[in-house]
Amino acid sequence: MVRRVKPYLLHASFKPDVEFDFDTYPFSVPAVRELENIKFHPNVTFFVGENGSGKSTVMEALAVALGFGPEGGTKNVQFSTVDSVSPLHDALRIAKGVPQPKDGYFLRAESFFNVASYMDSTGYVQGYGGSLHERSHGEAFMAVLVHKLRGNGIYLLDEPESALSPNRQLAALRAIHQLVEDQSQFIIATHSPILLSYPHAKIIQFDSSGLSEVAYEDTEHYAITQDFLNNYPRRLQQLLADEDDA
Known part of the structure; x- marks a missing residue:
């Protein structure tokens, strides 16, 4: 397995000059309070935990802080159908490695339909192999992994398994591995034991006590x-x- 000397994303911390209240959402979430304890793996870092534990909140904040739109897509896709972005991204400072990624994507399962509609409206669907709405939900997700992600990139995936059958999750695992070998770094929030099996990944558990690293x-x-x-x-x-x- 290929390992870079330095990844694109090292860790996140709170900006020292930003004031926030740990008694108000999202800073009241235990995992958010311990966000500075996350050190990202150069290949794959997984976020796991119960619904409401803060995985998607942290994922959204990381994505927006890196320049992605809150609903997903590449950094060129900037729109929002609902103004529901938490203020967490404004409080984050992202530590990056020396190499700069040549590609990037934020796949957010809950708003992927909106991204597909946006891409259809702009006509920029060639990179996906055609219209995403002309595929099933799972096929559209796989089109992102297989066609849109080009390697040498930073990729944030929020519950990508939600549209995938077990067989397609295995195919997604292989696609992720091929991109890792092509100098890519992933941060993935998931409930899938299939995806979590990726070798040598770092798995961060989100729960009521905060954050902890766990074995598969x-x-x-x-x-x-x-x-x-x-x-x-x-x-x-x-x-x-x-x-x-x-």
Whole structure:
């Protein structure tokens, strides 16, 4: 596996001259308060955690601080259908490596439809291999990974597995690896145990206590999936039993 001496993104910290209140959102989120503890892996860094733990909030802030639009796309795609961007990005200082990326993309699952519509309206769809709306949701996601991302880039993916079947998640894993070998760096927020299996990646757990680095086999995603698949008849019986019978 190729490792760069210096990645494009090293770490993020709070600007010393910016005042904010740790009792107000998003600074009240435990993971946000510990944001300075994240050191990004030169290849792949994963954010994992329950819904509401702050993964997407941090991902959005990193993306906007790096110059991407809040709804996703390349840095040339700057629009917002809803003014809901948190102020976190204004408080961040991004430490970058010496090499400058030649490519970049922010894929945000929840607003990807809006990006696809924007690209159709501008006519700039050639880089995706054609209109994204003329594909299924999963095919459109794969079009980004396979056609749009060119390598030598910094790529932020927020729950890319949301539109992908297990088989397509395996294909996405291979596409990510090929881009890593082509001098790319990824930051990925995911619930997918398939994507999380990427070798040598750094996995950052977001929870009520803040941030911590965990091994793949120690993630809830791995443990719960493995337990359910190995014991699914009993687990289904437990989950679907009437409360009086439990």
